[in-house]
Amino acid sequence: MTTYPRKLVVIITEGALEAILARELMALGAHGYTIADVRGRGSHGAREAAWEADRNIRFEVICDEAVAEKIASTLREKYYDDYAMTLFVADIGVLRPQKF
Amino acid sequence: MTTYPRKLVVIITEGALEAILARELMALGAHGYTIADVRGRGSHGAREAAWEADRNIRFEVICDEAVAEKIASTLREKYYDDYAMTLFVADIGVLRPQKF
Amino acid sequence: MTTYPRKLVVIITEGALEAILARELMALGAHGYTIADVRGRGSHGAREAAWEADRNIRFEVICDEAVAEKIASTLREKYYDDYAMTLFVADIGVLRPQKF
């Protein structure tokens, strides 16, 4: 199996940012994203998804290194200070390099 | 910690394929899978999970390289053309090599 | 982009363990965790999330190697025998090393 190396950027943050981040990611060059509803705990305390202000979402973006870098640096600058947000990057392989 | 290298195959696709893919993955040699309900955007446009035809699912399969390859090539051949589908592979480590 | 290497520990297990594992992970040194509701199949058969006793959850913990090791070995010892549980570890990169 030939796979092409790409980056997987995962962002876990407040539900309130869903629409804004979705637009932001596409504007930064992502070709797509996947969103899951999650809950969790971190430096901002527990977010238990009991109701709307308490909900986390988990964005997953497959992209090339350049876009990953742009996403990471943009989010760091614009959102890290004010929002509960966790971001990590992993190395993955995809089959269709032109898609991502 | 000794971990044994395995592959994590992640498939994001239309909810309609849930039962079919579950059977397919087991037939291809997977020992298990995990499914999450997600939403997203990609080359087939936005899939917002507002109702049934609009729902994505995310399969996660831990397996050895041979099975990963079989899964990737089978799905590519049978589903890529006709379905909204994204697949990627990551390297992971597991504790119980016989389980996966 | 400078990223700092960390471990991502993923645990897929029975919904009944949510509160217990959440406490356990923090006690083992994790700084946070993220939980998603999932369903799946493994050596304990299908868990379809149709009702409460049939629900899986997926924990995701970003941590350093030492904590990852402690989590893996503790869970192996305390829960592997008695619970439907799958655990894997992946290498990831984070931007803020002090956070995880």
Place this chain on the structure above:
Amino acid sequence: MGLDPVVLFFLLGVAARLLRSDLRLPEAMYEGLSIFLLLAIGLKGGVELARQPLADILPQAGAVVVLGLVLPLLAFPVLKYIGRLDHYNAAAIAAHYGSVSMVTFAVALAFLVDRAIAHEPYLPLFVVLLEVPGIIVGILIARLGGGVRRIAWKSLAHEVLFGRSILLLAGGLLIGWIAGPDALAPQAQLFFDLFKGVLALFMLEMGIVAAGRIRQLRRTGPFLIAFGTLMPMVFALIGGLTGRLIGLSVGGTMLLATLAASASYIAAPAAMRIAVPQANPALSLAAVLGVTFPFNVVLGVSLYYWLALRIHGL
């Protein structure tokens, strides 16, 4: 009489979507409401079915099944040769229009009940009978014309016959029929008294979903818009004439016309994704949800009532 509140809820949903509001019904609520509506329609029909000899309805039922087989055969050439859609898409869309929409039926039913217009109370049986044939014909068309590709017929028959919507409708019918009105009285307060309220809530969601499909219409061009409004009118005429032929009352004729005019957005899309995956669901859903469903619930229902009156020479 003005606009039915049910239509107003639909328009509120459309507005919410077009105004890009964050209003969304949780998917579990969408599912819960549709389970409720399917069961309630089935139960209502079953209770009524219990009141009269089945034998009297059998010939009518046969005619209705034939209607369901014929409609997609009429739609297909229009889609393929006038609409210039490829074979698979034409077949898939034909299947959607050959099948029916339970919610459109519910709106038509509410229209009659509000105006106290008599109608055969066993018409929910026809919803069940009309849901499947159109889908099967659509799949057959797709297969016959398409390249050779093994279809798992067994699993497909399954998908269609034991799919959620048929199972709930037919299950409700059976329960209503076996239990009868008296035994079901304790459940009536949930399933019958709340029906129109729940329908209103569901229409709010349908408005959001339908409006989400409107944008796609810009890309698919004017053909689907024309098809989505004209075909239902033609089908309503055929359905109405069939109703007259099999001896239905004006109300029953109107309901059968509405059923013929309606297009499926639950059973058909699910079946098509599995059986005719080559077809693009964006096209069929844009037509069904972006054009035909709104047309039917806002204008069609009154139109089909007028049509039923004319067909009966009134």
Place this chain on the structure above:
Amino acid sequence: MGLDPVVLFFLLGVAARLLRSDLRLPEAMYEGLSIFLLLAIGLKGGVELARQPLADILPQAGAVVVLGLVLPLLAFPVLKYIGRLDHYNAAAIAAHYGSVSMVTFAVALAFLVDRAIAHEPYLPLFVVLLEVPGIIVGILIARLGGGVRRIAWKSLAHEVLFGRSILLLAGGLLIGWIAGPDALAPQAQLFFDLFKGVLALFMLEMGIVAAGRIRQLRRTGPFLIAFGTLMPMVFALIGGLTGRLIGLSVGGTMLLATLAASASYIAAPAAMRIAVPQANPALSLAAVLGVTFPFNVVLGVSLYYWLALRIHGL
């Protein structure tokens, strides 16, 4: 009278599952319906409790708690020595059968109400009283026989006493008791009038869940099937005799017999996973949901009514 619609809904769920339909109630709906039922039963009981002196009920309540402590002690040796189950599984299953099923109780209640058979209206109190003791005895058995393994008793007592089902039942009882029937009148239309409809919907889901456990019975062999039908009958007899002893009416005797015969599938499985993790939940759920629950709601309830009549010499 024929089959109760509530049972028909259950059978529809069973059929859906056995026919491998894609019909599923969203989990949020399952949870919502069960929250509703627990609260409604509690409220109903609380409103009735408000009507009479508590002191009169106290001795009965004591006897019922004793019943709850005795039942698992009877079940355990049967499971261990006749069923040859290992210690942990025998203890865990004993806990399930020592505790009770609120939905089975609701079906029995509906049976009486439909037939206008008198019964002590405060029996929901006994549901609360019977839910916990069986579970605690089961855990004690597991501990005493099992290897040394520290159990977090405090967190366990918590889990059991403040678990969802006890909290809603007891909370409903308290609210009903404090507020009384008049103050609760505005809520009655939701909680009381819709009760049987909601129960029907929940039974549909229970049918799907129960049928999903049937397959496992093939693997667990015939013992669990026999146990799952015979033990409830024995327990019903014991419960019925207890009812007679403490002076309950025929209706009340039947309800207590049904409670004794019923097995828990909400509180007990949750507690066992934490307190007796060595036990295999596939076994207990196969017996409770695959055998006993269906047996009780389809046949048991009528049987226990007949039994109550005999016990009262009628």
Place this chain on the structure above:
Amino acid sequence: MGLDPVVLFFLLGVAARLLRSDLRLPEAMYEGLSIFLLLAIGLKGGVELARQPLADILPQAGAVVVLGLVLPLLAFPVLKYIGRLDHYNAAAIAAHYGSVSMVTFAVALAFLVDRAIAHEPYLPLFVVLLEVPGIIVGILIARLGGGVRRIAWKSLAHEVLFGRSILLLAGGLLIGWIAGPDALAPQAQLFFDLFKGVLALFMLEMGIVAAGRIRQLRRTGPFLIAFGTLMPMVFALIGGLTGRLIGLSVGGTMLLATLAASASYIAAPAAMRIAVPQANPALSLAAVLGVTFPFNVVLGVSLYYWLALRIHGL
């Protein structure tokens, strides 16, 4: 009269949380119930609005909007200079208290209906009118004092005006107004008859959510507790005097006092996260949900009724 059942449900939720029970309403249920309540309040108001000339209400409506603009201006200096909160947090909390809580309003409404106290039936209109101004003023304060940071005003206006809660309230009002009471009669059984039962269920959830915020109060110190109880009383006085001024009845005065005293936990938190992200939501939610909401529903509502009587010299 004792405690309203609605308050008892709230306390049950609080108890469940403080006892660390696993009781949780699924989020879909939380959303579904709140959609129901928003629509129902809107519909009720709309139906009543249809009964009287709009022109009569216009001056009152104007006064109410002014009230909504003034309240956050009063709250801000208290928060900033007495509470020593930073600029952003003071502005954000002022916005929450400037806006209103639909559920608190619903509890007050139920209080009046239970006691058959007359009130202007179009007050739900004022809920809509009072929801937005406070939020906008809060954002303006935050901007004017804060560092320069481009705010997407267009998308923000959007967020606030077409947010879920305004859309459902205003949409319900419009539908009720257009359709009128007769056309809505079939929906009344869902939206009006079940209202108090649904409100009770929602209060159970609110109890769980509110109790979850209590712990944070320990960290935020006594100021927010004092603010969260005293400010509502002052606002209630202002709201009540405004009510008297614009000619409302005692019931209407009490409702307007309650609205003024209530603080938003749906629209305001959502808007603040986007428009004033520098503010810490833990602070505002601790005050709004941990202090003011419980205070208002348990004690405030009776207090504001007493206040309304005094204001009218009774």
